[in-house]
Amino acid sequence: MTQLILFNVTNGLIVGAFYVLMAIGLSLILNLSNVINFAHGGFLVIGGYVAYTLEPYLGFWGALIASPFLTAIIGFAVERLLISRVYGRDPLYGLLLTFGLAFVFEDGTRIIWGAQGKPFTIPAFLSQSLSDKFFFITGYRLFMVAMVAVMIALLFLLLRFTRAGMRIRAGTLDLETVAVLGVNARALRSLNFAVGIFLAGLSGVLAGGQLGLEPTMGAGLLMPSFIAIIVGGVGSLVGTLVGGLLIGVASGLTAVMLPPASEAIMYVLMAVVLLVRPRGLFGEEGMLT
Amino acid sequence: MSEVNRRLAMLAAIWAVLILAPLWMPLVGGYTALGTRVLVLGLGAMSVNFLLGFTGVLSFGHAAWFGLGAYGCGLLLKFVALSTPLGLLAGTLLGGILGGLLGALIVRRRGVYFAMVTIAFGQVFYYIAFQWSSLTGGDDGLRPFYRQPLHLGVATVDILHGSTAFYYFVLVSFALATALMGFILRSPFGRTMLAIRENERRARFLGIPVEMHIWIAFTLSCFFMAFAGSLYALLNNFADPRGLHYSQSGDFVMMAVLGGMRTFWGPLLGAVVFVMLQDYISSITINWQIFIGLFYVACVLFFPRGVLGILRRKATT
Numbered sequence: 254m255t256q257l258i259l260f261n262v263t264n265g266l267i268v269g270a271f272y273v274l275m276a277i278g279l280s281l282i283l284n285l286s287n288v289i290n291f292a293h294g295g296f297l298v299i300g301g302y303v304a305y306t307l308e309p310y311l312g313f314w315g316a317l318i319a320s321p322f323l324t325a326i327i328g329f330a331v332e333r334l335l336i337s338r339v340y341g342r343d344p345l346y347g348l349l350l351t352f353g354l355a356f357v358f359e360d361g362t363r364i365i366w367g368a369q370g371k372p373f374t375i376p377a378f379l380s381q382s383l384s385d386k387f388f389f390i391t392g393y394r395l396f397m398v399a400m401v402a403v404m405i406a407l408l409f410l411l412l413r414f415t416r417a418g419m420r421i422r423a424g425t426l427d428l429e430t431v432a433v434l435g436v437n438a439r440a441l442r443s444l445n446f447a448v449g450i451f452l453a454g455l456s457g458v459l460a461g462g463q464l465g466l467e468p469t470m471g472a473g474l475l476m477p478s479f480i481a482i483i484v485g486g487v488g489s490l491v492g493t494l495v496g497g498l499l500i501g502v503a504s505g506l507t508a509v510m511l512p513p514a515s516e517a518i519m520y521v522l523m524a525v526v527l528l529v530r531p532r533g534l535f536g537e538e539g540m541l542t
Numbered sequence: 543m544s545e546v547n548r549r550l551a552m553l554a555a556i557w558a559v560l561i562l563a564p565l566w567m568p569l570v571g572g573y574t575a576l577g578t579r580v581l582v583l584g585l586g587a588m589s590v591n592f593l594l595g596f597t598g599v600l601s602f603g604h605a606a607w608f609g610l611g612a613y614g615c616g617l618l619l620k621f622v623a624l625s626t627p628l629g630l631l632a633g634t635l636l637g638g639i640l641g642g643l644l645g646a647l648i649v650r651r652r653g654v655y656f657a658m659v660t661i662a663f664g665q666v667f668y669y670i671a672f673q674w675s676s677l678t679g680g681d682d683g684l685r686p687f688y689r690q691p692l693h694l695g696v697a698t699v700d701i702l703h704g705s706t707a708f709y710y711f712v713l714v715s716f717a718l719a720t721a722l723m724g725f726i727l728r729s730p731f732g733r734t735m736l737a738i739r740e741n742e743r744r745a746r747f748l749g750i751p752v753e754m755h756i757w758i759a760f761t762l763s764c765f766f767m768a769f770a771g772s773l774y775a776l777l778n779n780f781a782d783p784r785g786l787h788y789s790q791s792g793d794f795v796m797m798a799v800l801g802g803m804r805t806f807w808g809p810l811l812g813a814v815v816f817v818m819l820q821d822y823i824s825s826i827t828i829n830w831q832i833f834i835g836l837f838y839v840a841c842v843l844f845f846p847r848g849v850l851g852i853l854r855r856k857a858t859t
Contacts, residue, residue, distance in 0.1 A: 287654065289658060335839070339842070339843070342846070343598075344653050344654050345594075345600050345653065346842060346846065348600065348602070348657055349600075349795065349842050350843065352792050352795070352796075353796070353835050353838040354835075356831055356835035356838070357832055357835035360829050360831035360832035361832060364829055476661070476662065476788075483655075483659060483662065487655060513673045517669045517673070520663070520665060521666075524647070524663070527647060527648070527659065531650060531651075
């Protein structure tokens with residue numbers, strides 16, 4: 254029993270770490286541009302499939318590095334050409350637009366790469382189990398968690414110690430004032446969006462190695478990211494981090510106690526948070542509420 | 543033509559087209575069941591727009607109430623009583639009451655945050671319908687149940703086998719629902735909804751209890767939605783979890799935006815465009831999504847008032 258619980262908690266943490274990687278990109282975009290990027294799952298899928306296409310030429314490691322950058326470039330173009338047009342309007346238009354884009358991306362992926370799922374091969378040494386007793390910890394899962402940890406650390410360093418990062422943090426609080434102080438808000442939003450999409454692309458490559466690739470996989474992974482943001486509190490990246498891990502572990506534990514409820518538990522958790530603390534665990538009072 | 547006359551002429555035209563649909567639809571290659579589908583989904587889109595277009599609040603989880611309406615209706619017909627009106631009542635109450643209860647939890651949220659929370663709560667019901675297979679049939683959906691003949695006192699109408707008879711049954715239901723919706727929007731309450739949409743802060747300064755109004759509007763919208771869902775169950779003699787999924791909510795929002803939010807009849811027009819495109823394009827290629835998606839994206843970017851909005855601007859200038 255202990256091992257079963259340990260298995261599921263570990264599993265939950267790993268899954269949670271993955272939600273965090275996706276949710277933090279969403280959260281970045283939401284905080285600065287006030288756009289819920291519904292197409293985030295679509296970018297994740299593009300990241301995965303681009304890596305799949307590049308792998309025969311660049312190998313796993315090359316694809317892992319190149320694909321998120323390419324996805325970020327696509328994201329940058331989409332933001333510049335389409336999403337930036339609705340910034341001046343009611344924030345709801347961002348949601349309406351990205352929902353349509355998600356629709357287009359999903360079908361576009363199907364047209365380019367086919368509706369059938371594709372396998373994404375990972376190096377053999379990563380797919381092995383690390384110990385006999387804890388058979389469930391494969392090298393790849395540890396690698397995923399390590400990647401997430403490194404990326405989050407880099408992101409926080411970027412936001413804390415670079416000029417652009419400082420501007421993003423300031424813009425989250427009050428973009429208008431930041432713009433008045435002479436910062437190019439247009440460019441800042443584009444940069445921020447591209448960083449968020451970079452993380453989505455990376456999530457796609459990592460998810461592809463674990464689950465394989467399917468055109469519809471993005472939609473399924475989007476909802477837990479939403480919940481991670483709501484539970485953690487809108488406006489707080491730390492909140493998103495905690496929220497993602499929390500729902501991962503909660504659904505891992507529920508998988509032992511009451512398997513059919515393992516998806517629903519995330520929503521229950523969210524409902525409880527909304528009832529007890531509507532702004533989320535780490536949310537600032539008055540942010541977007 | 544004066545404004546009032548123009549309005550009346552438009553109303554007369556809409557109803558004439560709807561009443562005569564079983565006559566003209568076969569001529570343009572359609573069939574009656576497609577018309578019924580448009581009416582039901584159109585009513586759903588109008589319910590979404592009741593909130594989005596007239597209160598300024600976007601619920602992205604409204605399919606939950608649509609699907610609950612369908613299940614309420616189906617479960618009653620399957621397990622409790624063989625009566626179409628009771629089925630409609632059961633579905634409408636189930637979706638409407640649950641929607642109202644959850645609404646109380648979320649009306650303090652605003653904007654994109656409100657949309658996110660409604661999606662997430664909608665998904666709860668999707669998972670319940672999906673997992674509780676002993677009651678709902680799970681992924682396979684709820685069946686068998688059939689809509690029952692209507693006993694009107696003097697006569698009995700068989701709406702199960704005659705698709706035209708069922709179309710008129712749905713049209714009458716649709717007429718009653720939209721008349722009620724129009725009545726609410728013209729009432730002082732409806733005007734207050736518009737005030738909140740235009741400027742929530744000023745409405746609050748005027749002493750309007752904003753949260754209470756949004757909650758009532760949300761709840762009414764849930765009842766309309768659940769009513770549409772019940773009709774949908776009757777149309778298909780079937781209810782399945784996909785009717786509750788957020789992608790279904792997205793379809794309704796797309797219809798509302800395509801046709802023209804902020805207009806009363808726009809979402810119905812959007813439903814016509816959506817259902818026709820889906821029916822027509824999916825007979826040519828399996829990738830119908832991308833066409834509707836691109837059309838919709840173009841609409842959001844360049845014609846945010848939708849098709850009806852464009853027509854109306856043309857008419858007034």
